[in-house]
Amino acid sequence: MSVTIYHNPACGTSRNTLALIRNAGIEPVVIEYLRDPPERATLAELIAKAGLTVREAIRQKDTPYLELGLDDPGVTDGQLLEAMLAHPILINRPFVAAPEGVRLCRPSELVLDILPAPQRGAFTKEDGEQVIDEQGRRIDHG
Template sequence: MSARTPTPAYPMTIFHKPNCSTSRNVLGLIRESGVEPEIVLYLETPPSKEKLRALAKAMGVGARDLLRAKEAPYEELGLADPKWTDDQLFDFIATHPILLQRPIVVSPRGTLMCRPWARVREILPSA
């Protein structure tokens, strides 16, 4: 479920985890730029496999780049093994959204994995 609606003049979406400091920093920079983004609490409303595929394509990365290796399911499921295809990895992330690397931000200027958090400046509205 989304907590807020986007600012019509500059629509942005953040795939957000509120207790993640990086995610909170990114959200703060977006708001400081004058934009109130759509906030997708992806642990409550996980993105579909199709949405994950679209986000990866928009960022020019593969499914493995969306994985957060520090989470328990990563090791438990043996996701470091190169045998897994992108299709299978997208399935794992859709089933276990805690595996999604965060935060991902979508804006008119592009889609980015905002790690480090200051990367979000690349896609904020121009000053």
């Protein structure tokens, strides 16, 4: 029942995702990818298993995305991966790998689709939004 989160402790979405994993009674492998970025093959595999393109997995906000010219449609997936490894802040977060699959957990509740265990109780995100009720069921806000 191994779950791995590529985590940025400064990111609220990443903190909420980690807390949801722990709310299921799972202590994941936590990789702080800014300090310990994944290997190129691992990053490419995470992106592919999440069903994303490399361009969809790159973070633009508060990164050197524009300064590096990565918005140019001629930049290849290989070049984007190299930029993400050279500047890990460009890796969108948090990626979570679990037995049921890989997700880029934006919003954090996407992690619920791949966790191998149910939520154990109520959960409220840092912004005050309750996403899990007292019985461990997902609250539908739609």
